[in-house]
Amino acid sequence: MSDLSEPVIAVARLGKVYRSGFRMKRVQALKDISLEIERGEIFGFLGPNGAGKTTLIKILMGLTEPTSGTALVFGRPPRDAAAKARLGFLPESPYFYDHLTAREFLRLAAQLSGVTSADVAGRVTGLLRLLRMEHSADVQMRTFSRGMLQRVGIAQALVADPELVVLDEPMGGLDPVGRKEFRDIIIDLRERGKTVFFSTHILSDVEMICDRVGIVIDGRMVEVGRLNQILTDAADSIEVTVRGVTGKTQKILERVSQHAIKSGDELLLTVRNDEDVDKVMAICREVGGIRVVGLVPHRKTLEEYFMAHVERAGRAS
Numbered sequence: 561m562s563d564l565s566e567p568v569i570a571v572a573r574l575g576k577v578y579r580s581g582f583r584m585k586r587v588q589a590l591k592d593i594s595l596e597i598e599r600g601e602i603f604g605f606l607g608p609n610g611a612g613k614t615t616l617i618k619i620l621m622g623l624t625e626p627t628s629g630t631a632l633v634f635g636r637p638p639r640d641a642a643a644k645a646r647l648g649f650l651p652e653s654p655y656f657y658d659h660l661t662a663r664e665f666l667r668l669a670a671q672l673s674g675v676t677s678a679d680v681a682g683r684v685t686g687l688l689r690l691l692r693m694e695h696s697a698d699v700q701m702r703t704f705s706r707g708m709l710q711r712v713g714i715a716q717a718l719v720a721d722p723e724l725v726v727l728d729e730p731m732g733g734l735d736p737v738g739r740k741e742f743r744d745i746i747i748d749l750r751e752r753g754k755t756v757f758f759s760t761h762i763l764s765d766v767e768m769i770c771d772r773v774g775i776v777i778d779g780r781m782v783e784v785g786r787l788n789q790i791l792t793d794a795a796d797s798i799e800v801t802v803r804g805v806t807g808k809t810q811k812i813l814e815r816v817s818q819h820a821i822k823s824g825d826e827l828l829l830t831v832r833n834d835e836d837v838d839k840v841m842a843i844c845r846e847v848g849g850i851r852v853v854g855l856v857p858h859r860k861t862l863e864e865y866f867m868a869h870v871e872r873a874g875r876a877s
Contacts, residue, residue: 566635568724568755569597569620574629576615576779589615591779593629597757602750604770605759608870612779613759614652617728620757621649633724645674648722652729652759654713658702662693662712665701666719673720687715690745706733714742718749725749727758731765743769767862775869782869790865800829800840801854809847816840826853 576590590612597603607613618624619631622639636643656665666684675683688697691711696704701712710733717725731739739762746756746769760766766773767787775783783790797818805813805827814820816839817829831837837855844850 567596567632568599568634569595569757570630570632570635571595571616571620572630574616574619574631575627576612576619576624577627589779590619590626593776593779593781595774595781595784597755599755600750600753601771602746602756602769603758604766604773605757605776606761606763606766606773606866607759607776611776613776614728616776617651617726617759620726645720646722647724647726648717648720649725650713650717650727650730652732654709654716656701656709656712658704659700661698661700662688662704662715663697665712666715669716670719675720683719683721687718691715692741707735707738710734711738714745718745722754724755724757727756729760730758731760731762739765763862763866773862775866777869787862790862797858798831798833798837799854799856799858800831800837800852801856802827802829802840802844802850803853804850806847809843809850812843813840816843828854830858 572594574590574593575588578587578589579585580587593612593616605613605616615624619626620633620638622637622644631638633640633643634646638644657668660668663684666687667680670680670683671677688694691714693708693711693715696708701709704712710730714727714730717727731742734742743765746758749756750771770787772784772786773790774781800817802813803826805822805825810820810822810827813827813829816836817831819830821828829840831840841852844852
């Protein structure tokens with residue numbers, strides 16, 4: 561058993577090079593990626609198509625080897641059997657034996673994952689109930705929609721009650737109700753001390769449930785951190801409301817701001833940063849009789865922050 565203080569996932573200076581096409585052109589899928597995932601956190605892994613998300617997940621699952629650097633899961637190499645026994649995985653495009661029913665498939669997954677015979681039936685029934693699939697449990701999966709298959713995939717990732725759950729685009733094919741149910745499952749996993757690492761394009765879901773995020777673009781990790789800190793740092797303007805402003809002082813304050821709106825005895829100023837806030841405060845103190853009654857930073861959404869990174873990368877390429 562690994563030390564409880566040890567990162568569940570530890571990646572250091574990871575690189576991956578593929579050879580692609582007839583001419584075996586060199587493609588650098590990952591470039592010097594370093595990352596640690598702590599026990600009990602939900603980590604959202606973000607990036608545009610082709611950024612390297614699935615490549616990193618394949619390395620963590622032991623499905624491919626890195627060209628350089630190291631990757632450890634529970635302090636062990638990804639292909640180590642002891643590490644694999646403690647994780648559940650849902651790939652982006654899972655394959656199912658579609659002649660089996662959902663119940664039959666989950667029983668098989670449980671047996672292959674080492675669930676004891678006495679526990680298999682109860683574990684499978686509980687997951688079918690959790691994912692609201694009781695009504696279709698004994699129907700062949702060849703008749704399932706993409707969303708139903710995705711539910712089966714999530715269930716097989718959880719069937720062995722793993723400590724770490726790795727999900728590659730798990731919300732693909734789910735309707736809004738399914739996404740809400742999935743978010744609830746992820747939050748419940750965290751409350752039970754599990755660790756969840758998942759990639760997604762659905763940024764609103766990440767913003768709702770993730771403790772930390774990592775943004776990868778063109779194979780490089782461009783940002784890692786807690787969402788509240790990232791979005792606090794991403795404030796793009798600040799609104800300052802002052803009361804008791806006269807005509808002359810109003811003109812002075814308007815020169816400091818990007819935009820100003822007068823309403824009664826209040827003046828709403830939009831300024832760029834903390835330095836401009838300090839200037840407004842200094843003017844109010846110097847003139848006297850003016851009170852600051854509101855200070856509201858306007859922060860970028862995660863989607864705006866993410867797209868700004870993508871656009872910068874596009875201009876640099």
